[in-house]
Amino acid sequence: MRLRGVVQSVTASTVTVKERRGETIALGLAPSLVIQEVFPIELGDIKPGSFIGTATVPQPDGAHRAIAVTVFPESARGAGEGSRPFDLQPDSTMTNATVADLAEAPSGRTLHLKYKDGEKAVVVPVGTPVVSFRPGDRGLLVPGASVSMTAQVVNGTPTAQRINAGRSGFELPY
Numbered sequence: 001m002r003l004r005g006v007v008q009s010v011t012a013s014t015v016t017v018k019e020r021r022g023e024t025i026a027l028g029l030a031p032s033l034v035i036q037e038v039f040p041i042e043l044g045d046i047k048p049g050s051f052i053g054t055a056t057v058p059q060p061d062g063a064h065r066a067i068a069v070t071v072f073p074e075s076a077r078g079a080g081e082g083s084r085p086f087d088l089q090p091d092s093t094m095t096n097a098t099v100a101d102l103a104e105a106p107s108g109r110t111l112h113l114k115y116k117d118g119e120k121a122v123v124v125p126v127g128t129p130v131v132s133f134r135p136g137d138r139g140l141l142v143p144g145a146s147v148s149m150t151a152q153v154v155n156g157t158p159t160a161q162r163i164n165a166g167r168s169g170f171e172l173p174y
Contacts, residue, residue: 001152002087003027004174007145007165015141015160017149027151028159037136038164038172041071043109043124045132046099051077052113053096055088055174056122066111066124067092068173071132081115088174095120129173133164140165146172 005019016026046052051072056064067088072079079096086094097113097120108125124130141147146166151158166172 001158002148002150004148004172005146007141007143007147009143010138010141015147015163017147025158027149028154028157030154030159030161033160034162035136035138035140036133036162036164037140038070038131038133038166039170041130041132043069043126043128043130046071046102046109046111046124046130048099048101050099051096052099052111053080053094054111054113054122054124055086055092055094056120057089057092059123064093064095064120064122066122066128068129068131069124071130072096073132073134082117083115083120095122131173136165140167144169146170148172148174 003019005017008016008018013029014026018024053070055067057067059065081096083093083095086092095113097115099111100114101112103110111122111124113120113122147163149160149163151160
C-alpha cells in the first residue's frame with residue numbers, strides 16, 4: 001500500500017503518520033527500510049535524456065498536464081518505466097520515461113517522453129513542483145515531516161518498507 005501524510009511521532013521501531021485523508025496510522029519500520037530525501041529543483045534542470053517520473057491529469061483537449069515531476073538520479077534510470085494509473089488525483093497517471101525532447105513556452109515546457117511501450121507529450125506549467133531525491137536517513141523522520149511511503153503487512157503489522165521524506169518543512173508534491 002502507498003501512504004502520504006505527515007509524521008506525528010517516531011520511535012526506534014515505529015513511525016506514526018497522519019495520512020492525507022485524516023487517518024492516523026502506526027507502522028513498524030522494516031529492518032531493510034530505505035529512506036530517501038526528496039528536495040526541490042528547477043524546471044530548467046530537466047534536459048533531453050533526463051529520466052523522469054511525472055504525475056499527470058488529462059485535459060479536455062487530450063493533452064496531459066503535469067501535477068508534479070521527479071527527475072530521477074542516474075542510478076534509478078529505468079525504474080518503473082511506462083505509464084499507468086496513479087492514485088494522486090482522480091484520472092491521474094504516472095509516467096516514468098526518458099525526455100526525448102522538450103520545447104520552451106512562456107507558460108512552461110512541453111516534454112516529449114519515450115518509454116518502452118509508448119510515448120507521451122506532457123505540458124509542465126510554470127509553478128509545477130519539480131523534485132529529485134537522494135539517499136536519506138532516519139534523521140528525516142521527525143514530527144511534522146512530509147512523507148510518502150510504501151508499506152506492507154508483516155506478521156500482522158503494517159510495516160514501512162520505503163519512505164520518501166522532505167527536510168525542514170519541505171512538503172512532498174506526491
